[in-house]
Amino acid sequence: MTDMDRFKHDLLLYLQDARDAFLWKLDGLSEYDIRRPLTPTGTNLLGLVKHVTGAEAFYLGAAFGRPVGAPALWIAGEAEPNADLWATPDESREEVVGRYRRVWAHSDATVEACGLDAMGVLPGEDGGEGPELSLHRILVHLVAETQRHAGHADLVRELIDGATGLRRGNEDMAPGDEAWWLRHRERVESAAREAGGRSAG
Template sequence: MDEKTTLHRYLRLRRADLLGKLDGLGEYDIRRPLVPTGTNLLGLVKHVASVELGYLGDVFGRPSGLDLPWFAADAEPDADLWVTADETREQVVELHRFSAAHADATIDALALDARGEVPWWPPERRAVTLHQILVHLCVEAARHAGQADILRELVDGTAGDGPDDPNVTRRSAEQWADHRARIEAAARQAARR
């Protein structure tokens, strides 16, 4: 597998991981802010989809044609990180799918050394290649998928990719409570030193 295929594969996996965090949850749970900064599951999906449209569209002269009002000059800060009551889950999921298809078409059409320009970056860093942007987006998507992992665990206790995820140790609720208590005790003991 060549480097472009590898990077593209990882980007697709992280997109799917992020979108999968919505599965089985109601409207409130996918939208509610779970940390002081307001981070929420559906907002993360909206953000990653929006960012991909910019980086794998506009940066390489392949605009999507979509008007994203949350990126307008007069939009409130962080408007891409949450979903208004008027925006539906279906609209955000469709944005995610559209963005992925548009991004995938750009990746398929260009070589890793294809040149682009990121107008919102400092002038000395604006000139980029597809390779740089793919690495950037893999990191971006992974970061937000990780945030979504924690948010989902806060919502309903689901860890990783669900009960069959081989990367999550199988424990009963009681065993998890004991495990957490042991970690808490170690933290308190270390703090007393």
């Protein structure tokens, strides 16, 4: 295995880790819970999956001349604001998740077919061309973006039902029952109030 193959493997490993985390965060939740907005800006679990699906299709599909069906990204000027960040009542969980799996298989095929130095051209506004970026740069961007949104999913899931963890079988959380976590939270709250009182005075 060459150094370039190892770099590509590592990047895909971290990307796949985030992909799997998204789908795990949906496990055991109702249709309402995977869709309901948990922040003032509407952040929700199924919308996050829909968004990263569109991002992968944009960067590892269209940019390399390999378009694949996926939600249009509003930030790229392809849809109304935030259209890719929530699921309509007509978009089923199975449809959104299935499309994500299809797009990531398509993305993996793009990565497999290209060297890290292969250049992709991002679609621009009004059908024109945007910036030219290497596959290496695009993969780094997608790992960062997908992991960032996986962190959003962590917080949203915890707000829904208290479920936490990095990945199935490796929660990466301090051991403690509900009472322990309540005491811990109260300790953190107390420290915040004390520090806040000092700064206000």
